Amino acid sequence: MSGDNHMVNMYRAIRQETLNICHSLELEDHTIQPSSFVSPPKWHLAHTTWFFEELFLKREEDNFKSYDANFFFLFNSYYNSLGEFIPQQKRGILSRPTLRNTLKYREYVDNKMLEIIARDRLTPAQKSLIEIGLHHEQQHQELLYMDIKYILHSSNAVYQEGKIDSAQQATRNWEFFEENLREIGAQNWGFSYDNENPRHKIYMYPFLISDTLVSNGEYLDFINSGAYKKHNYWLSLGWDFIRRNNIKHPLYWKYHDKRWYEYTLNGLQELDLNAPVVHISFFEADAFAAYKQARLPTEFEMEIFLYTREDEAKTALSLHPFDITSAKRQVWCWTSSSYAAYPGFKAFKGPLFEYNKKFMCNQYVLRGGAVVTPQSHYRDSYRNFYLPSQRWMFSGIRLAKDLCENY
Numbered sequence: 001m002s003g004d005n006h007m008v009n010m011y012r013a014i015r016q017e018t019l020n021i022c023h024s025l026e027l028e029d030h031t032i033q034p035s036s037f038v039s040p041p042k043w044h045l046a047h048t049t050w051f052f053e054e055l056f057l058k059r060e061e062d063n064f065k066s067y068d069a070n071f072f073f074l075f076n077s078y079y080n081s082l083g084e085f086i087p088q089q090k091r092g093i094l095s096r097p098t099l100r101n102t103l104k105y106r107e108y109v110d111n112k113m114l115e116i117i118a119r120d121r122l123t124p125a126q127k128s129l130i131e132i133g134l135h136h137e138q139q140h141q142e143l144l145y146m147d148i149k150y151i152l153h154s155s156n157a158v159y160q161e162g163k164i165d166s167a168q169q170a171t172r173n174w175e176f177f178e179e180n181l182r183e184i185g186a187q188n189w190g191f192s193y194d195n196e197n198p199r200h201k202i203y204m205y206p207f208l209i210s211d212t213l214v215s216n217g218e219y220l221d222f223i224n225s226g227a228y229k230k231h232n233y234w235l236s237l238g239w240d241f242i243r244r245n246n247i248k249h250p251l252y253w254k255y256h257d258k259r260w261y262e263y264t265l266n267g268l269q270e271l272d273l274n275a276p277v278v279h280i281s282f283f284e285a286d287a288f289a290a291y292k293q294a295r296l297p298t299e300f301e302m303e304i305f306l307y308t309r310e311d312e313a314k315t316a317l318s319l320h321p322f323d324i325t326s327a328k329r330q331v332w333c334w335t336s337s338s339y340a341a342y343p344g345f346k347a348f349k350g351p352l353f354e355y356n357k358k359f360m361c362n363q364y365v366l367r368g369g370a371v372v373t374p375q376s377h378y379r380d381s382y383r384n385f386y387l388p389s390q391r392w393m394f395s396g397i398r399l400a401k402d403l404c405e406n407y
């Protein structure tokens with residue numbers, strides 16, 4: 001199979017997967033925006049297409065005719081260098097284009113892209129641009145799961161049928177990593193984003209890291225201990241955040257008739273005490289670590305730990321995490337590391353310099369992937385990042401400790 005046949009197959013499969021994720025949605029689910037941080041699925045379908053049209057077809061293909069000139073403003077996410085765009089919080093006011101027209105837009109762009117890829121005359125720079133476009137699409141596939149869950153949770157709607165298997169109880173062990181000079185960042189093979197580069201050396205002090213994720217049961221103990229009412233566990237901003245927003249439990253937990261339930265993509269389920277806690281803010285993760293007299297790992301400790309663990313998610317068919325002992329692709333683990341540039345960092349060239357760099361302020365890094373992270377998109381050097389107050393991503397906790405004589 002030639003390289004470009006491989007790219008044709010990759011392009012088809014990844015674009016199709018986005019449609020598959022939306023397949024069970026109703027028309028109404030595609031258009032609403034229940035919060036400013038959520039994008040309607042219809043917007044994701046169009047924006048991922050806009051990415052190929054605007055950044056590839058319009059620039060690389062002579063005589064390319066745009067599908068609809070109005071779409072530029074509607075589906076540019078945040079690229080100031082390209083032009084004006086609709087504010088993020090207004091993505092839900094668009095009744096047009098219709099879903100049907102949005103799907104036609106995808107088809108139009110896909111036909112053109114596949115024709116170009118099949119011509120087998122792509123330069124290395126063009127191939128790399130398409131590769132970024134496909135990883136961008138996979139990033140939006142995870143965002144789609146996050147947004148669909150948020151959209152459906154108010155009505156406890158079932159996204160996919162089936163009962164989720166109960167998780168196994170696990171005992172926590174602490175893995176020890178000795179003091180050492182280590183290398184961090186993207187390996188020199190395969191795709192990586194600019195923010196994972198360059199690979200560089202870092203001196204690491206000895207640390208202990210938990211081989212299990214924090215479970216719902218442990219988190220429930222934290223709640224029942226009155227932790228949401230005790231300021232001493234909380235960062236000042238975190239204490240303000242939970243009080244101002246009346247936060248008393250993880251995002252999708254519900255208390256009803258003296259029982260705890262959790263909304264999942266399989267609908268409302270009784271809380272599985274052995275499953276990993278998920279959909280919590282950095283503030284809650286940090287407070288939980290303080291309650292346990294531990295701390296959150298740094299992103300470097302997470303990366304070193306992940307490289308020693310070969311396990312992959314065992315939950316391919318379940319969209320609810322249940323394997324507390326898995327290191328990878330169960331829940332994204334909050335780290336104590338602020339999202340910042342690595343030494344020697346160089347942003348992507350051209351308009352894509354805005355892809356990651358401009359978000360390097362006031363956000364924290366999460367590591368390890370989640371059940372909704374596409375497998376071929378995930379790498380151990382992958383740096384996910386969110387505001388410390390955000391909770392709608394599949395975020396959880398892995399504890400770490402310093403090594404001193406008290407432990």
Ligand SMILES: [Fe+2]
Pocket residue numbers: 047077136140
């Ligand atoms: Fe995007």
